[in-house]
Amino acid sequence: MTQQEPRRDSPSRILEAADELLGETGYDGTSIRDVARRAGVNKALVFYYFSTKAELFERVLERYHTDCVAALARAAASGGDEIARLHQVTDAYLDFVTTNQRYARLIQQMVSGGDAEQTLVERNLTPFYDHVTGLLGSLSPEFGPRAARQLYITLSGAVLNYCTYAPALASRWGDDPMSSPALEDRRAHVHWIIDTLAGQLRATAQA
Amino acid sequence: MTQQEPRRDSPSRILEAADELLGETGYDGTSIRDVARRAGVNKALVFYYFSTKAELFERVLERYHTDCVAALARAAASGGDEIARLHQVTDAYLDFVTTNQRYARLIQQMVSGGDAEQTLVERNLTPFYDHVTGLLGSLSPEFGPRAARQLYITLSGAVLNYCTYAPALASRWGDDPMSSPALEDRRAHVHWIIDTLAGQLRATAQA
Amino acid sequence: MTQQEPRRDSPSRILEAADELLGETGYDGTSIRDVARRAGVNKALVFYYFSTKAELFERVLERYHTDCVAALARAAASGGDEIARLHQVTDAYLDFVTTNQRYARLIQQMVSGGDAEQTLVERNLTPFYDHVTGLLGSLSPEFGPRAARQLYITLSGAVLNYCTYAPALASRWGDDPMSSPALEDRRAHVHWIIDTLAGQLRATAQA
Amino acid sequence: MTQQEPRRDSPSRILEAADELLGETGYDGTSIRDVARRAGVNKALVFYYFSTKAELFERVLERYHTDCVAALARAAASGGDEIARLHQVTDAYLDFVTTNQRYARLIQQMVSGGDAEQTLVERNLTPFYDHVTGLLGSLSPEFGPRAARQLYITLSGAVLNYCTYAPALASRWGDDPMSSPALEDRRAHVHWIIDTLAGQLRATAQA
DNA sequence: GATGAATGAGCGTTCATTCAT
DNA sequence: AATGAATGAACGCTCATTCAT
Numbered sequence: 009m010t011q012q013e014p015r016r017d018s019p020s021r022i023l024e025a026a027d028e029l030l031g032e033t034g035y036d037g038t039s040i041r042d043v044a045r046r047a048g049v050n051k052a053l054v055f056y057y058f059s060t061k062a063e064l065f066e067r068v069l070e071r072y073h074t075d076c077v078a079a080l081a082r083a084a085a086s087g088g089d090e091i092a093r094l095h096q097v098t099d100a101y102l103d104f105v106t107t108n109q110r111y112a113r114l115i116q117q118m119v120s121g122g123d124a125e126q127t128l129v130e131r132n133l134t135p136f137y138d139h140v141t142g143l144l145g146s147l148s149p150e151f152g153p154r155a156a157r158q159l160y161i162t163l164s165g166a167v168l169n170y171c172t173y174a175p176a177l178a179s180r181w182g183d184d185p186m187s188s189p190a191l192e193d194r195r196a197h198v199h200w201i202i203d204t205l206a207g208q209l210r211a212t213a214q215a
Numbered sequence: 216m217t218q219q220e221p222r223r224d225s226p227s228r229i230l231e232a233a234d235e236l237l238g239e240t241g242y243d244g245t246s247i248r249d250v251a252r253r254a255g256v257n258k259a260l261v262f263y264y265f266s267t268k269a270e271l272f273e274r275v276l277e278r279y280h281t282d283c284v285a286a287l288a289r290a291a292a293s294g295g296d297e298i299a300r301l302h303q304v305t306d307a308y309l310d311f312v313t314t315n316q317r318y319a320r321l322i323q324q325m326v327s328g329g330d331a332e333q334t335l336v337e338r339n340l341t342p343f344y345d346h347v348t349g350l351l352g353s354l355s356p357e358f359g360p361r362a363a364r365q366l367y368i369t370l371s372g373a374v375l376n377y378c379t380y381a382p383a384l385a386s387r388w389g390d391d392p393m394s395s396p397a398l399e400d401r402r403a404h405v406h407w408i409i410d411t412l413a414g415q416l417r418a419t420a421q422a
Numbered sequence: 423m424t425q426q427e428p429r430r431d432s433p434s435r436i437l438e439a440a441d442e443l444l445g446e447t448g449y450d451g452t453s454i455r456d457v458a459r460r461a462g463v464n465k466a467l468v469f470y471y472f473s474t475k476a477e478l479f480e481r482v483l484e485r486y487h488t489d490c491v492a493a494l495a496r497a498a499a500s501g502g503d504e505i506a507r508l509h510q511v512t513d514a515y516l517d518f519v520t521t522n523q524r525y526a527r528l529i530q531q532m533v534s535g536g537d538a539e540q541t542l543v544e545r546n547l548t549p550f551y552d553h554v555t556g557l558l559g560s561l562s563p564e565f566g567p568r569a570a571r572q573l574y575i576t577l578s579g580a581v582l583n584y585c586t587y588a589p590a591l592a593s594r595w596g597d598d599p600m601s602s603p604a605l606e607d608r609r610a611h612v613h614w615i616i617d618t619l620a621g622q623l624r625a626t627a628q629a
Numbered sequence: 630m631t632q633q634e635p636r637r638d639s640p641s642r643i644l645e646a647a648d649e650l651l652g653e654t655g656y657d658g659t660s661i662r663d664v665a666r667r668a669g670v671n672k673a674l675v676f677y678y679f680s681t682k683a684e685l686f687e688r689v690l691e692r693y694h695t696d697c698v699a700a701l702a703r704a705a706a707s708g709g710d711e712i713a714r715l716h717q718v719t720d721a722y723l724d725f726v727t728t729n730q731r732y733a734r735l736i737q738q739m740v741s742g743g744d745a746e747q748t749l750v751e752r753n754l755t756p757f758y759d760h761v762t763g764l765l766g767s768l769s770p771e772f773g774p775r776a777a778r779q780l781y782i783t784l785s786g787a788v789l790n791y792c793t794y795a796p797a798l799a800s801r802w803g804d805d806p807m808s809s810p811a812l813e814d815r816r817a818h819v820h821w822i823i824d825t826l827a828g829q830l831r832a833t834a835q836a
Numbered sequence: 837g838a839t840g841a842a843t844g845a846g847c848g849t850t851c852a853t854t855c856a857t
Numbered sequence: 858a859a860t861g862a863a864t865g866a867a868c869g870c871t872c873a874t875t876c877a878t
Contacts, residue, residue, distance in 0.1 A: 018837080034328040036243030040873060050839050052875085057837095061873065113327045120323035120379045121241040129383045137384070157388065158404035161380050165372025172327045173368050176336045177344075181364065197365035204415045205408065225862080247848060257864050259850080264862095268848060432858080448742040450657030454852060464860050466854085471858095475852065527741045534737035534793045535655040543797045551798070571802065572818035575794050579786025586741045587782050590750045591758075595778065611779035618829045619822065639841080661869060671843050676870065678841095843875080850868070857860085 019057045021047040027068045031110025034117050035065055069132060072111040077135045079104045084139055090147040091206050097139045098198060102167050106191055112171035136164055147206070148213045159205070166201060170194050226264045228254040234275045238317030241324050242272055276339060279318040284342045286311045291346055297354040298413045304346045305405055309374045313398055319378035343371055354413070355420045366412070373408060377401050433471045435461040441482045445524025448531050449479055483546060486525040491549045493518045498553055504561040505620050511553045512612060516581050520605055526585035550578055561620070562627045573619070580615060584608050640678045642668040648689045652731030655738050656686055690753060693732040698756045700725045705760055711768040712827050718760045719819060723788045727812055733792035757785055768827070769834045780826070787822060791815050 016024075025047035029038040040061055044051040058064035083100035084093055105112040118129050140163055141156040174185035174194075184190060232254035236245040247268055251258040265271035290307035291300055312319040325336045347370055348363040381392035381401075391397060430438070439461035443452040454475055458465040472478035497514035498507055519526040532543045554577055555570040588599035588608075598604060646668035650659040661682055665672040679685035704721035705714055726733040739750045761784055762777040795806035795815075805811060 034241070034243060036241060037328065039871075041871085051873095052840080053838055055874065056839095059874095116323055116327035116379075117241075119383050120320045120327065121244065126383070126386070130387065133380070133383065154400060155404075157384070158401065161376050162369070162373045162404070162408060164380070165376035166369045169368055169372035169376065172323075173340070173371070176326050176333070176340065177364070179333070180337065193361060194365065197362075197369070200415075201369065201412065204412055208407075208411045246846075248846080258848095259865080260863060262849065266849095448655070448657060450655060451742065453850075455850085465852095466861080467859060469853065470860095473853095530737055530741035530793075531655075533797050534734045534741065535658065540797070540800070544801065547794065547797065568814060569818075571798070572815065575790055576783070576787045576818070576822060578794070579790035580783045583782055583786040583790065586737075587754070587785070590740050590747070590754065591778070593747070594751065607775065608779065611776075611783070614829075615783060615826065618825055622821075622825045660867075662867080672869095673844080673871080674842060680870095682869065839878085841876090841878105843873105845872080847871070848869100851866080852864105854864080855862090857862105 018047070018049050018053060022049060022054055022057060022064070023068060023071065026064050027071075027110060030065060030068055031113045034121070040064075066128065069114060069128065072108060072114070073132055073135070075108075076101075076104050076111070076132075080135050080139055084143075090143045091202070094140070094143045094147075094202055094206070095199060097136070097143070098163060098167065098202060099195065101136050101164075102170075102191075102195055102198060105168060105171050106186065106194075109171050109186070112168050116168060116172050133164070136160075136167075140164075148209065150213065151209065163198075163202075166198055225254070225256050225260060229256060229261055229264060229271070230275060230278070233271050234278075234317055237272060237275055238320045241328070243328075247271075273335065276321060276335065279315055279321070280339055280342070282315075283308075283311050283318070283339075287342050287346055291350075297350045298409070301347070301350045301354075301409055301413070302406060304343070304350070305370060305374065305409060306402065308343050308371075309377075309398075309402055309405060312375060312378050313393065313401075316378050316393070319375050323375060323379050340371070343367075343374075347371075355416065357420060358416065370405075370409075373405055432461070432463050432467060436463060436468055436471060436478070437482060437485065440478050441485075441524060444479060444482060445527045448535070454478075480542060483528060483542065486522060486528070487546055487549070489522075490515075490518050490525070490546075494549050494553055498557075504557045505616070508554070508557045508561075508616055508620070509613060511550070511557070512577060512581065512616060513609065515550050515578075516584075516605075516609055516612060519582060519585050520600065523585050523600070526582050530582060530586050547578070550574075550581075554578075562623065564627065565623065577612075577616075580612050639668070639670050639674060643670060643675055643678060643685070644689060644692070647685050648692075648731055651686060651689055652734045655742065657742075661685075687749065690735060690749065693729055693735070694753055694756070696729075697722075697725050697732070697753075701756050701760055711764045712823070715761070715764045715768075715823055715827070716820060718757070718764070719784060719788065719823060720816065722757050722785075723791075723812075723816055723819060726789060726792050727807065727815075730792050730807070733789050737789060737793050754785075757781075757788075761785075769830065771834065772830065784819075784823075787819050 022043060026038070026043045029042055029046060032038075040054050041051055043064070044054050047054075054064065058067060079100045080097055083096040086093070086096055088096070115129075115132050118132070137160055140160045141153065144151055144156040144159060145153070170185070174181075174190075178185050185194075229250060233245070233250045236249055236253060239245075240249075247261050248258055250271070251261050254261075261271065265274060286307045287304055290303040293300070293303050295303070322336075322339050325339070344367055347367045348360065351358055351363040351366060352360070377392070381388075381397075385392050392401075436457060440452070440457045443456055443460060446452075454468050455465055457478070458468050461468075468478065472481060493514045494511055497510040500507070500510050502510070529543075529546050532546070551574055554574045555567065558565055558570040558573060559567070584599075588595075588604075592599050599608075643664060647659070647664045650663055650667060653659075654663075661675050662672055664685070665675050668675075675685065679688060700721045701718055704717040707714070707717050709717070736750075736753050739753070758781055761781045762774065765772055765777040765780060766774070791806075795802075795811075799806050806815075
């Protein structure tokens with residue numbers, strides 16, 4: 009029965025603070041001082057646990073990556089044909105990035121800003137990429153890898169960009185694009201895209 | 216036979232350098248020192264022409280914005296029904312951002328990093344947004360603005376993300392995603408998407 | 423009948439601008455850019471006429487110095503005994519510095535800030551100093567130079583400090599210390615001081 | 630036997646250096662680099678302890694202000710009638726500013742240079758101002774506040790200006806105006822002024 | 837595990853000054 | 858007489874990082 013409220017331990021508090029700030033202001037816009045202040049710890053302690061600013065960033069990403077991989081795997085494991093599983097994986101991806109909006113921002117920042125290491129970028133694109141191209145490949149054998157890549161970019165954009173563009177356009181739209189009904193709208197749209205495109209693919213394949 | 220080497224005028228050199236660096240390392244990651252060094256001018260001269268780092272950034276964007284607006288307007292002015300014009304506008308957008316890849320990066324950086332001003336972001340999303348929603352609105356009256364927004368995000372993602380994701384995945388793909396044939400592949404994919412989705416829309420509307 | 427209003431020539435406009443700014447923000451706080459902007463001329467033109475910031479400062483002071491010397495000489499030339507002339511000279515000094523308040527500020531800045539050249543400081547203290555010590559010396563021969571110095575400092579303080587302290591205390595006093603009646607109050611006070619002190623000196627000398 | 634030489638603690642060293650430099654070259658003329666160099670510390674350390682140049686300046690003043698207030702209070706607490714206490718307070722003020730000559734310079738700089746905040750100026754004029762006007766007010770009731778203000782300016786000038794004018798005229802005078810005997814001369818002069826003026830005031834009041 | 841002190845490098849920005857035209 | 862372009866040095870300030878305790 010301690011007098012202090014049971015705060016989480018320092019490493020997680022630092023990670024949490026870094027997560028928030030990186031999502032808000034980006035890598036270069038976030039200083040270790042800010043992170044330490046928001047975490048309520050001493051600045052040097054950040055370096056005690058995460059020896060470098062870059063490493064701290066990677067650890068933030070790592071958490072998301074692990075969870076994201078798990079979520080996608082779970083979705084892919086549920087049964088159904090390729091199209092059903094594509095729906096489920098994409099749903100899971102949409103769920104994950106709308107629940108963890110900062111992750112979407114971090115990915116987009118990394119992929120559009122040159123300073124992040126190529127490895128980090130790839131690592132975080134891979135999970136959804138692999139599922140999408142895998143499923144499309146087995147959907148119809150004559151559907152080559154080049155076509156799968158094209159569709160992957162379109163689909164990941166349909167999912168990730170919603171998290172970054174919609175807030176930027178919210179003031180123009182006049183409603184909250186991250187509210188539950190709005191997110192359901194988006195999900196329906198993505199489903200419709202998958203259905204329509206997959207239907208067309210099948211029709212073409214049969215012809 | 217002047218003593219100085221005949222450089223281009225300083226303002227353009229500075230704009231050019233800023234353009235490159237902002238595209239590569241982002242706003243926070245780019246220092247005025249870097250810009251001046253790459254432009255081959257004195258650091259103070261940057262402030263002589265562009266009184267602030269932020270203004271320099273805006274001027275870089277302004278150039279792109281003006282050209283982009285013009286390109287889209289030209290495309291929309293060419294004849295045809297709504298779908299044809301949607302094709303042409305999207306083609307023009309794809310052309311523009313693949314020709315000016317740094318513009319795509321800048322937009323994505325702004326929209327995913329919190330530091331940019333909301334005004335700037337909106338200003339650079341608006342041109343394509345207006346065309347897309349306008350055309351979809353007149354395509355079928357019962358096609359509401361909410362549906363248009365959804366499609367806009369998907370389409371702009373399909374165009375812009377190619378410029379940021381494809382280079383990041385190039386090493387994994389093994390070919391240059393910005394080569395002419397690769398870009399034609401992408402264009403074909405986007406056309407196919409528009410055709411397929413628009414076809415479905417029409418079919419639904421008639422039912 | 424020129425179309426333009428007959429502006430003063432550039433050198434005087436620059437001097438005027440420099441005068442205002444030096445009085446407001448001091449030597450270090452005033453930039454040549456500010457001076458040029460306020461004078462409405464090109465920055466380089468300031469250097470064309472006044473080759474150095476320091477020289478510009480000196481030229482501003484020179485104008486005041488010349489006028490001040492003339493005013494004091496005029497006052498001293500008017501007749502009367504030593505005390506009457508002391509009144510007249512001190513009146514003239516008070517008149518001059520309240521009419522040219524910036525001059526009072528400049529003197530106080532120079533004398534309390536270390537950057538100005540010793541020569542400049544002395545040059546601008548000398549006029550009043552010489553009159554005061556001269557008059558006191560001939561007032562009573564046994565009144566030595568050391569006593570005269572003491573009285574000089576007290577008198578010049580009584581005159582100059584009013585121009586710098588009163589504005590600083592104006593908000594606390596609630597009236598404008600540079601209004602005509604307020605200045606007449608001050609003049610009466612200074613007269614009273616001179617009369618009282620000189621009367622005491624005479625009484626002492628006779629004893 | 631530590632490797633580092635046993636310096637005094639950094640904050641005091643910085644304050645000391647800032648004090649000296651501000652007194653010598655004024656606020657605008659003093660750079661943090663100079664302060665750090667003279668204190669023998671790293672430039673960034675100055676900001677570690679004093680987060681702003683302005684704050685550093687205020688802290689320098691604060692020390693003087695506190696001590697000055699205490700000295701004046703002590704002097705006012707000693708017994709005697711109003712005139713005796715006026716002597717004692719003025720003596721204490723003269724003592725304080727001649728012992729801390731840089732304080733006199735700082736006050737004069739603030740009051741004659743436009744950049745300092747009004748609050749700071751008032752804060753440092755107030756202590757002596759309050760004592761003088763208080764004592765004069767109780768000396769004779771008919772002696773109004775306006776007359777007290779006049780005398781305050783004259784008296785504070787008689788004290789402060791000695792610290793700034795005398796050094797500037799030292800080379801012309803040929804002796805050290807801050808030597809003990811010279812200061813005693815000044816003190817005698819100020820006493821004579823107070824006695825003479827107060828005597829006159831009393832005589833006038835009785836008439 | 838945690839902290840305060842310290843640092844060198846760099847930031848965006850402004851300075852007085854020069855010079856060719 | 859007047860100007861726009863250019864520069865090196867300095868400005869106040871923040872950075873990521875280190876280290877002794």
